Amino acid sequence: MRHPTAAADLPDRLWRAVADGDEYAAADVLHTAAADGVDEETLLLEVIAPVQERTGTEWAAGRISVAQEHAATAINERVVASLAHRRTASEHLAPHHGRVTVGCVDGEWHAFPARLVAEVLRLRGWRVDYLGARTPTAHLVAHLHLTNPDAVLLSASLPTHLSAAHAAVTACQAIGVPVLAGGRAFGADGRLARLLGADRWAADARGAAAALKAGLARPGPAAIRQVADDLPHLVDQEYTMVAQSRPVLVRQTLAGLEARFPAMRGYDDAQREHTAEDLAHIVDFLAAALYVDDPEVFTAFLTWTADILEARHVPARSLLLGLDILAEQLREFPRALGLLREGSAAVPDRPTGPVPGPHLPA
Missing domain, CATH: 1.10.1240.10 (Methionine synthase domain)
Structure with missing residues (x-):
């Protein structure tokens, strides 16, 4: 009660x-x-x-x-x-529903939401195998072979892990285990979970419990599919090229900022390191947006980043300059250029103060 x-x-x-x-x-x-x-x-x-x-x-x-x-x-x-x-031992040993596996996709450190889901499901009578943060897909699949759960619940907070989430979804379904996705990475409405082929999506722990109670059908042999089956836009190779070029893009953008943004010449080592980290995250989110072909993945991150820069007393115009320099390097990539243009347009309309958003890796 x-x-x-x-x-x-x-x-x-x-x-x-x-x-x-x-x-x-x-x-x-x-x-x-x-x-x-x-x-x-x-x-x-x-x-x-x-x-x-x-x-x-x-x-x-x-x-x-x-x-x-x-x-x-x-x-x-x-x-x-x-x-x-x-809880008493009898409460722990008396699940009256089925068995589920709960964990974060490979690379995802933010395990707290998944932990809350696992505890709520235990309270509601499920036997839960909680795997915690950044579970490699191969090890997740091996665990599912051993335990044969009714479903696997995959959590991802950062859209930069959507490609790993996609691989996990298809791998789990290929061995007949349905996937319930959750976490901010999949969008507030779960649209990216559906895009990546997850069987269901839940906004929170109670939603996950309700979805499990309603039941998830086990995938059939047709679940075995290739990435391009879900995301045909990836045939242009823009995602692959941007992701693989990350170190070069960050290095060249940092050099361009130093040449065009005079304030950077007075940065100390810590400020330069922060700037390089921010650029790396921008490239990562650009790649994530390319992967799912969704501009909001990129623009939402940029508006949040602009507020973080302001909180550090760094003018947001430095972000716009960085986007311009990235665009110069990616002039042969039409989808990337489109995302960069939308991102630049979104930054001036950001909220006036910091807003909740995905945590950058510390």
């Missing part, structure tokens, strides 16, 4: 403990609430999840450091585990 009124102030209380780096205070907030009758699913999805979201927002706004963000995430992960450990 839920007690939403009793839980109303819990996110703020948990945030204060997490922001102070006090794991024990954080656990006490949750354990006391549980003892007072707030159910575990509410604590997971309506208390811990918003605090984790706030952690990312505070980092994006420049109010906490990368180290503080990592520390906050570690505390949230440990309090999730502490709640799970309050």
Whole structure:
């Protein structure tokens, strides 16, 4: 039974403990609430999840450091585990639905959303094999051969991992295991999950539980397919060329910025490193947008990046200049040029302050 009124102030209380780096205070907030009758699913999805979201927002706004963000995430992960450990042995050993595998696609470090899904499914009676972050597709498939689950739930937060997600989706379906996709990488409406051939998409943990309860049909032999079967636009090779040219594109764009943006001449080593990292992420997101042929993948990242630059007191016009220099290098790539033009047009219309978005790798 839920007690939403009793839980109303819990996110703020948990945030204060997490922001102070006090794991024990954080656990006490949750354990006391549980003892007072707030159910575990509410604590997971309506208390811990918003605090984790706030952690990312505070980092994006420049109010906490990368180290503080990592520390906050570690505390949230440990309090999730502490709640799970309050369950009795009989609760752990008595799943009354089927078996599922939950994990992140190869390369995806942001495992917290998948962890919340795994815990909610356990609470709802599923036997869950939780594989955590960046699960190599070959190892995932080997695990599925051993366990023969009813479904595999694949999580991806960053669109830069969509090609890995696509490979995982097709590999799982090829051995007869249906795929339920989730995470921000697939779009707010799940359109990219459908594009990549996933059997279902869910916006959150409760949606995933509902989809599993409704049932996912096992794929037949027709599920064995090639990448171009889902994404025929890839025959132009633009994605492959941009992805493979990443180091050269970053190096040449950085050199162009140094020549045309005078402020960069006064950058220290740390600022130069940040700039190179930002350029690398821009190229990665450009490649991701090319992979799925979806401009929003690129423009959403650019508007968010512009706000991050402003939070660092770096003018967003430097981003526009970088896009121009990239366009000069990619003048033989019509789809890439189109994306760069749309990205440049989107940046001036960004929100006035930092907004929640995908976390860049620290």
